[in-house]
Amino acid sequence: MSAPILNRRDIEFFLYEMFDVESLTNREKYQDHDRTTFNGAIDTAQAIAEKYFMPIRQKVDANEPTFDGEKIHLIPEIKVGLDAVLEAGLSAPTSLYEDGGMQLPMVAASGAFAYLSAVASTSLGYLSLTHANCNLIEAHGTKDQIEQWVKPMREGRYAGTMAMTEPGAGSGLADLTTTATKDEQGNYRLTGNKIFISGGDHDLNENIIHLVLARIKGAPKGIKGISLFIVPKFLVNEDGSKGDNNEVALAGLFHKMGGRGHTSTALSFGEKDGSVAYLVGEEHKGLMYMFHMMNEARILVGTGAALTALTGYQYSLHYAKERPQGRLLSCKDPESPPVNIIEHPDVRRMLLTQKAYSEGAYALCLYGHELADDEKTALTPEERAHATTVLDFLTPIIKSWPSEWGHKSNDLAIQVLGGHGYTSEHPVEMFYRDNRLNPIHEGTTGIQSLDLLCRKVPMKNFLGYKAFLNVIEETIQTTKDSETLGAFSQSLADAVVNLREVTNQVMAAAKSTENNNPDLVFSNSVSYLNMFGHITIAWLWLRQGDLATKALATEPHIDEQKFYKGKVQAMKYFFNSELPLTYHWGSLVKNIDSTSFDTQPDWL
CATH class of the missing domain: 2.40.110.20 (Butyryl-CoA Dehydrogenase, subunit A; domain 2)
Structure with missing residues (x-):
């Protein structure tokens, strides 16, 4: 079955409507670019993905690397594909021209790299880790080290x-x-x-x-x-x-x-x-330096997880539209032809859930890329400092939310295909296996949750925590009077109030002499991470819903109406079915639920 790797319209929505990447061409670094060059980069990446990586996707999965005691063996097609990426300048698209890059804004680069990441899985890790390695040495190494090691890595020799x-x-x-x-x-x-x-x-x-x-x-x-x-x-x-x-x-x-x-x-x-x-x-000072690469890698992990979820969603959506099976409950005629499975309400539920998870996750990662760009190229020192503060705070969420909920999306893709979903004749079971690695890569979910609750939240007198919640509050204020979005805006506002209460209570408990055991106080840190992550994704869906609602008011072409109505519906799903979960997670955190903590090793 030939299914699209990704939905190109969705990539363009994120780049040009949600994150307005064209506005960045006013910055000196990006003044050579415009929508044509951004689309050109996406076209090139898509062509390479379809020519070099799509045909070998399952071959790579079926032929893992081997070691004969002297040498590692990879299928040769991997190098051919990676060389094509290098020759196109896509291995380091955000790097300066003189360093062999395309000097793209990070959001645009992520949009271009999306097709490659979605179809090539972790094969691109050879390039992305090399790029991150170069960035660290450029930031903290000497001129001689940059000349000796970074230059040949940028050239693709190392x-x-x-x-x-x-x-x-x-x-x-x-x-x-x-x-x-x-x-x-x-x-x-x-x-x-x-x-x-x-x-x-x-x-x-x-x-x-x-x-x-x-x-x-x-x-x-x-x-x-x-x-x-x-x-x-x-x-x-x-x-x-x-x-x-x-x-x-x-x-x-x-x-x-x-x-x-x-x-x-x-x-x-x-x-x-x-x-x-x-x-x-x-x-x-090595660990401080290594965090430069680790944090970049964490955002890459989150982005890869989001894109693996997106491509799984696209595949299962395409399958559901073409696979006839069964009849609706309302149909009493056994002689009637079977309907395509997308007509069944539960299949639509699973597809809508995938859409909400995967598109929400990718929006989060692109927001992280936008912040990473702003901390280097924003026009004022205040804007750059704000971007650094918010990005540092959000990194545990950017890494872990797409990783945890992305593979849940891939799980649903398997379910949509039914018995065909867990066979190797279709790639959705491979997507699930690929994505299941991401909750462990670059720090487990438990580690990220402790980093968020114990370190990032109280850091610098709650500076990052307050700065990001202020960003959410701005969106709430701009949508609260909307006839379409007002109720959702209020739901998000209520969830933020609950988040603040939970945070205040757990921080007070951490300082209390009565609760002097931090292992107990923070034992529900993953629930806090889930709560904060879901509120963050709800905020991003409210932003998408706002853009879609305004676009629908202009009465666009019928295909565009369908696209924007899909955005609004996914927003509704997330607010109605997912955001309420944050209250349960918050209750565990603020009440210092000790069920897991009290469990003794010899009871298990």
């Missing part, structure tokens, strides 16, 4: 990774044991083991540049003693040619349930003399 997790530490980075020792010449030698390193080994590039967290010998314990190092797979000779192996050895591959185009590796560093390592920035 690849980049981030290496944090260790077998004995997992997400507990304070316990990492990888060690760097300074020799008499002031150089560093690094030894240790890292696991779950995405893209940690392959033969797609001539070198791989690892950004590795390690503890310098004698450093303080905990996260304050962590430093960051550049560790190339191969040393580089003075003339720029590839040198000796830098004692970076592949210990093995992890075999994932999805995302099989991207290697997941266990790496061993410095088993003999130690891997040569180059310090980034200052000693003991």
